[in-house]
Amino acid sequence: xxxxxxxPDSLSVSLGERAxxxxxxxxxxxxxxxxxxxxxxxxxKPGQPPKLLIYWASTRESGxxxxxxxxxxxxxxxxxxxxxxxxxxxVYYCQQYYSRPPRTFGQGTKLEIK
Amino acid sequence: HLQLQQSGPGLxxxxxxxxxxxxxxxxxxxxxxxxxxWLRQPPGRSLEWLGSVFYTGTTSYNQSLESRLTISIDTxxxxxxxxxxxxxxxxxxxxxxxxxxxxxxxxxxxxWFDPWGQGTSVTVSS
Numbered sequence: 001x002x003x004x005x006x007x008p009d010s011l012s013v014s015l016g017e018r019a020x021x022x023x024x025x026x027x028x029x030x031x032x033x034x035x036x037x038x039x040x041x042x043x044x045k046p047g048q049p050p051k052l053l054i055y056w057a058s059t060r061e062s063g064x065x066x067x068x069x070x071x072x073x074x075x076x077x078x079x080x081x082x083x084x085x086x087x088x089x090x091v092y093y094c095q096q097y098y099s100r101p102p103r104t105f106g107q108g109t110k111l112e113i114k
Numbered sequence: 115h116l117q118l119q120q121s122g123p124g125l126x127x128x129x130x131x132x133x134x135x136x137x138x139x140x141x142x143x144x145x146x147x148x149x150x151x152w153l154r155q156p157p158g159r160s161l162e163w164l165g166s167v168f169y170t171g172t173t174s175y176n177q178s179l180e181s182r183l184t185i186s187i188d189t190x191x192x193x194x195x196x197x198x199x200x201x202x203x204x205x206x207x208x209x210x211x212x213x214x215x216x217x218x219x220x221x222x223x224x225x226w227f228d229p230w231g232q233g234t235s236v237t238v239s240s
Contacts, residue, residue, distance in 0.1 A: 031221050040226035049210050049230035050161065061228070093161060097225025101217055102176045105161040 002026050002099045006092075006106035012114040019081040021109045023094035028074045029057075031098065038098035041070055041079045044108075045090045053092075054079065081111075089113060116141040118211050118231035126205075126238050132198040136211030136231050143192045144169040149217050151227065152185060152196045154207040161210075166217050167194055174217050201238045208233045 003026040013019040029038045037057035042050035052061045054070040057077055067082040081088055094106040122134035136150070143150060151166035165175035167185045175183050179198070187194040198205060211231040215224025 029221075036221075038221045038225060042227075049212075049233050050227070051230075052226055052228040055224075055226045095161075095226065097215075098221040100220050101163065101166075101174050102178075103163045103214075103217075103225060103227075105163075107160045 001102055002029075002096050002104050004094055004096055004104050004106040006094060006109045008109060009107070010110040010112065012112045013081075013084045014114045015086065016083050017114075019084050019088070019111055021079045021092050021111070023072075023077040023079070023106050025075045025077075025096055025098075027099075029077075029096050029098040030074045037073050037077070038096060039070075039072075039077050040095045040097065041068075042093045042095065043088075043090045044093065050093060084111075084113070086113060116213065116229055118213070118229060120209070120211055120231040120234045122209075122234055122236075124235055124237060126201050126236060127240050128202055128238055129200055132196070132201050132205065132209075132236060132238075134196045134209055134211075134234055134236075135193055136195070137191070137193040138213075139192070143187065143194065144189045147224070148213050148215060149174075150187065150194045151212050151214055151217075152209060153212060153227065154205075154209045155233075156204075156207040162207075164196070164198075164209075166214065203238050206236060206238045208235050210234075 007022045039057040041054040044050040058070040091108045149166040152164040182199045184197040212227040216222045
């Protein structure tokens with residue numbers, strides 16, 4: 001199974017500042033035939049199901065604010081919130097969909113306000 | 115827009131069977147483009163994919179649970195279900211249903227999970 005490792009486990013950022021979350025996969029998620037990275041990012045607020053933010057490593061889901069951006073390729077990826085807002089407090093997960101099942105998730109990064 | 119509504123008990127006794135249903139509205143479960151899956155999240159932990167079903171009834175399971183898990187689909191009711199046998203305290207979690215793309219091809223197109231059901235908190239306890 002592909003292991004997804006996020007860092008840090010928790011992050012405190014001031015309002016208006018940049019927040020960056022890292023995700024590393026145990027094998028490449030880049031499919032060279034189409035140059036796509038098979039990685040998604042989710043946001044989960046307390047008491048709610050996860051919400052899809054980004055897929056193909058960098059494509060924002062419809063309705064997701066443009067302060068959220070995804071980057072990286074191969075085995076190393078980032079989720080960046082350019083200017084943190086109070087409503088962004090949540091746990092963020094990365095997920096790979098490159099391999100045969102099981103689809104696997106990172107352990108999560110808890111984002112808080114400093 | 116597509117909505118997934120979960121139903122089922124929140125308390126199951128050890129060694130019993132956990133049964134949950136996910137009802138789909140705002141779209142057809144018989145789409146050839148998507149699979150319908152179940153995931154869970156133990157308290158304070160990350161997400162685990164359990165298994166998925168296609169509208170034809172074809173299933174794919176997480177090997178760690180395959181011996182205890184059955185996922186089925188009822189296209190006439192636009193819903194799909196999970197049955198997990200012989201539950202223990204380790205199966206205590208929030209269970210979610212969701213839609214996703216292909217799970218057979220490698221790599222899989224549209225393999226992200228969206229949308230999600232509201233979640234069902236299941237406690238295994240006597």
